[in-house]
Amino acid sequence: MKYPKPLQKGSTFGIIAFSSGISPKHNARFECVTNHLKSLGYNIVVGDCLYDQGKHVSGSAKQRAEELMSMLLDDSIDAIYPPWGGEVAMELLALIDFERLKQARPKWILGFSDVSTISATFACKLGWATGHCSNLMDLSPSSNDPLTSNTLNCFATSSGESFTQHSLSHYASQWPDFVNQPEAGLNLDTKTQWQWLTKPQHVEVIEGRLIGGCWDTLSHLFGTEYLDLKAMSERHPEGLILYLENAEMPPTEVARSILSMEYRGVFGCINGLLVGRSAAPEETDPKRLSYYECLRQYLSDLPIPVMIDLDIGHKPPNLTLINGALASVSLSAKSEEHMGSITQTLAP
Missing domain, CATH: 3.50.30.60 (LD-carboxypeptidase A C-terminal domain-like)
Structure with a gap:
C-alpha cells in the first residue's frame, strides 16, 4: 500500500463534491467547519464543483472528474475532502485517468457514503490508502464525541505506526x-x-x-x-x-x-x-x-x-x-x- 503524507498543521485540504454539493442554506455550517480547520492550522482550497446545481450533483460528470484529477495531480494539496456523499460518484470512475495517477503522489481521499465509491476504488485499483471517516460537514468545533473529534488525528499517523479505536x-x-x-x-x-x-x-x-x-x-x-x-x-x-x-x-x-x-x-x-x-x-x-x-x-x-x-x-x-x-x-x-x-x- 502507498500511504499519503500524514496530515498535520500546514497540510492543505482540497474541497470539492464528487456527487452532491451543498445548498446556500448550508453556507453557515460550511464556514463553521472550514474556519475550525483553519484554526487548527490546516489550509483550505475550495474548488468550483461544490454547490448543488439544482438537482443531485455539483456539476456535470466531466466537470467533477476534471476537477478531481486536477487536485489529485496538484502536489500542494494533501487531502481531498468532499462536504459529504451523494448518489452518483460512480459516474466519475470511467473518466479518471488511473494510468496517469500511477505516477502521482498519493493524496488522502476522506469521507463516507458516496465518497467511498471513489476511495475504495483508489485503494483497490491504485493501492493508495484512503480514509472512510466522518464527513467534512461533521467536523464542527462542537463535534466532541471520541470518534468524530479524533478523525484528523488518525490521519496524522505515520507509515508503519498504529492507532486504536x-x-x-x-x-x-x-x-x-x-x-x-x-x-x-x-x-x-x-x-x-x-x-x-x-x-x-x-x-x-x-x-x-x-x-x-x-x-x-x-x-x-x-x-x-x-x-x-x-x-x-x-x-x-x-x-x-x-x-x-x-x-x-x-x-x-x-x-x-x-x-x-x-x-x-x-x-x-x-x-x-x-x-x-x-x-x-x-x-x-x-x-x-x-x-x-x-x-x-x-x-x-x-x-x-x-x-x-x-x-x-x-x-x-x-x-x-x-x-x-x-x-x-x-x-x-x-x-x-x-x-x-x-x-x-x-x-x-
Whole structure:
C-alpha cells in the first residue's frame, strides 16, 4: 500500500463534491467547519464543483472528474475532502485517468457514503490508502464525541505506526440541524453495541487489510476493474477485511446484494465481514423480512466470521477506517458490554 503524507498543521485540504454539493442554506455550517480547520492550522482550497446545481450533483460528470484529477495531480494539496456523499460518484470512475495517477503522489481521499465509491476504488485499483471517516460537514468545533473529534488525528499517523479505536455505547439517532444550528455536534442518545453474527472458531479477532464503504454503491462495483477484491487479495496474502454499511436498501435489496456478492466470489476473497449500523427505514410489518432477519438468513452460513452493528455509516458517529491498513478487530463476548476495538497499522 502507498500511504499519503500524514496530515498535520500546514497540510492543505482540497474541497470539492464528487456527487452532491451543498445548498446556500448550508453556507453557515460550511464556514463553521472550514474556519475550525483553519484554526487548527490546516489550509483550505475550495474548488468550483461544490454547490448543488439544482438537482443531485455539483456539476456535470466531466466537470467533477476534471476537477478531481486536477487536485489529485496538484502536489500542494494533501487531502481531498468532499462536504459529504451523494448518489452518483460512480459516474466519475470511467473518466479518471488511473494510468496517469500511477505516477502521482498519493493524496488522502476522506469521507463516507458516496465518497467511498471513489476511495475504495483508489485503494483497490491504485493501492493508495484512503480514509472512510466522518464527513467534512461533521467536523464542527462542537463535534466532541471520541470518534468524530479524533478523525484528523488518525490521519496524522505515520507509515508503519498504529492507532486504536474502541466501540461506543451510544450513537446519534438524528443528524444535527446544520441549517438552524450550524455549530451543532452529535447527540449520542441511543444505545448500541457491536455483535458477532458468526464468531471465529478459536479466537475473538478478525485480522486483515481493510477495504469497504457504502454497501448501496459498492454492491454495483464488486467484480469490476474498480473493485476487484480477488486481485487485491492476491497482492496481500495476509487477506482482506471487508466492511460495509447500509444507507437506504430495504431488506430484500440487501438480500439481493449478498447473493450477488456470493455469485461473484466476494466472500471467498476476504477473512471476515464487518457490517455497520443500518440507516434504512425499519420494516414494521411482521409478515415481511426485517433487516436483522435478512442478515441472519443470508450471512450466517458464510464460512467467514461476521460482526455487525459497528460504528460505521449513516447512523453516526463513525470510526476512522483506512482502506489498505492492516487491522485487528476484536470483540469479547465475555464482557457484559461486549466492548470491541480495532487497531490499524499503516503497513506497506
